[in-house]
Amino acid sequence: MSALLPVRDTLDVIGGKWKLLILISIWEGNKHFREIERSIPKLSTKVLSKELKDMEENQLITRTILNGFPVRTEYRPTEHSKTLEKVIFELYNWGVNHRKKIFGANSEIVSSNRT
Amino acid sequence: MSALLPVRDTLDVIGGKWKLLILISIWEGNKHFREIERSIPKLSTKVLSKELKDMEENQLITRTILNGFPVRTEYRPTEHSKTLEKVIFELYNWGVNHRKKIFGANSEIVSSNRT
DNA sequence: AGTTTTGATTACCTCAAGGTAACTGATTAC
């Protein structure tokens, strides 16, 4: 069944290692390239650059170049990006519940095997 | 922020190319290995085998071996798996909306560049 | 004996996401 296409679309938009972290960083108020980069440990400029492009294409953020002294770019979240909050909340919710189901009581202790 | 850990968990469980297709196939009533395999074009036995194991670990399905003639295994969806329906619906919903936003009117025509 | 069907496992290959690191170009400050 390809009623799954829209699901795939969504997963493409928020999937991958960095997209959500970057989006949240921008939601939190980080506007400039280096600012966002510094707010996320281990994130490289190459990956950030690519992800920001993707996110702009998907209309999750806007990019504005401020001409001036040491050249600044400003990234801002769109209203459209805010509609993701509900989706993310559902994913979060299910995840919390799933952890309880799988690990029981000690959900916090087990499985910190992710970067 | 690692409040994203549960989100990652959820994405791990439903992410990847095949997991949702397999889950839906089982939801639809397919019970046996070959039956599931045949219901999903291009899915190889190796991948199916691996995904079914993952899904069993994540308590989305149960596996029962029926001893008999040409050995049969029975896969069945759990109640826990049903709690994913809401999540999938949200992903679907957002995806549909996103398509409209990005492609406008001709959402159906554009971007069938996925297998 | 040989083929078919079930449910897999194993070895090998491919490809894209992501990681590493060096470099560009513009401008201001030292």
Next chain:
DNA sequence: GTAATCAGTTACCTTGAGGTAATCAAAACT
């Protein structure tokens, strides 16, 4: 002139998900 800061780009490498194909074991049928 040299360094620093901003916003990237480019070339190269690594890793893991997934694809391909052969093989295994057990029983039933022919």
